[in-house]
Amino acid sequence: MEEHNCQHLLGELSAYIEGEASEALCAEIREHLAGCEDCQAVVDTLRKTIQLYHTLPQPDLTEAARQRLFRTLDLESFLK
Amino acid sequence: MADVEDEKALVDRLRAGDKTACAQCVELNAPGIYRLALRMLGDEAEAEDVVQETFLSAFKSIDGFEWRSSLKTWLYRIATNVALMRLRRKTPLSVSVELPEEEGAETVPTQLFDWCCLPEHDFATTEAKTELEAAIRALPEKLRAVFVLRELEGLSGEETAQALGVSIENVKTRLHRARLWLRERLAGYFTELAHTHEEG
Known part of the structure; x- marks a missing residue:
């Protein structure tokens, strides 16, 4: 596959992965991926990257920080 | 519709200076704003300061909320601006001079090894998670703001655009670049891990 085609499709990969690309574009990308190992690797690892950050634990505001916040905002009487 | 009505009632009470409404608003929104600030700044104490500053500013200017x-999106907008101002105070030159370039930097893939099929436990290690957290913290700031709001806080494209004062198209472009940027950065770590397995 020609390199410029890789570059052209690169900008569409998020839409492709999220299922937001048009049917015609999906077909073009699938056809390109079938013959381009490098782009297939980018798609696979991009998907994996998205999956990984979606499973990251979310940091919590600690109870001590919450209490400090309520005090600063003069809302101490609402602390449970 | 009930949510919208609830929010209108809450805003009316905030405008009237109702302290119970202020407490309710903080309980509802502080955890998300804290996560946003922590992902933007990478420092717990600073993130806490951003949360405080956000609510102080919001309650003071609630009459200007239109x-x-x-x-929630309005609060995220205030918080993002507060966090970005803090980042700019830390690195004023790099932000003003390098911004146009940094947005596009490292988004063209150069790491082309397919590491997606490593054993699942390799992705679940503390080391792998630390690597990912570090990669997110290292995202160029304009990509980071979009990434955190859209992907980690779950705002819609439209809400993210409103929070940052940019177009939805711009959100899509920056999010795509952020994903490619993270992929490239993680590729270094996971490719090396895959080669270590091959050698072993």
């Missing part, structure tokens, strides 16, 4: 977005 329903161009939801209350």
Whole structure:
């Protein structure tokens, strides 16, 4: 596959992965991926990257920080 | 519709200076704003300061809230601006001079090894998670703001655009670049891990 085609499709990969690309574009990308190992690797690892950050634990505001916040905002009487 | 009505009632009470409404608003929104600030700044104490500053500013200027977005998105907008100002105070030159270039930097893939099929436990290690957290912290700031709001806080494209004062198209472009940027950065770590397995 020609390199410029890789570059052209690169900008569409998020839409492709999220299922937001048009049917015609999906077909073009699938056809390109079938013959381009490098782009297939980018798609696979991009998907994996998205999956990984979606499973990251979310940091919590600690109870001590919450209490400090309520005090600063003069809302101490609402602390449970 | 009930949510919208609830939010309108909450804003009316905030405008009237109702302390119970202020406490309710903080309980509802502080955890998300804290996560946003922590992902933007990478420092717990600073993130806490951003949360405080956000609510102080919001309660002071609630009369200026014009329903161009939801209350939550408006709060995220204030918090993002506070966090970005802090980042710019830390690195004023790099932000003003390198911004146009940094947005596009490292988004063209150069790491082309397919590491997606490593054993699942390799992705679940503390080391792998630390690597990912570090990669997110290292995202160029304009990509980071979009990434955190859209992907980690779950705002819609429209809400993210409202929070940052940019177009939805711009959100899509920056999010795509952020994903490619993270992929490239993680590729270094996971490719090396895959080669270590091959050698072993």
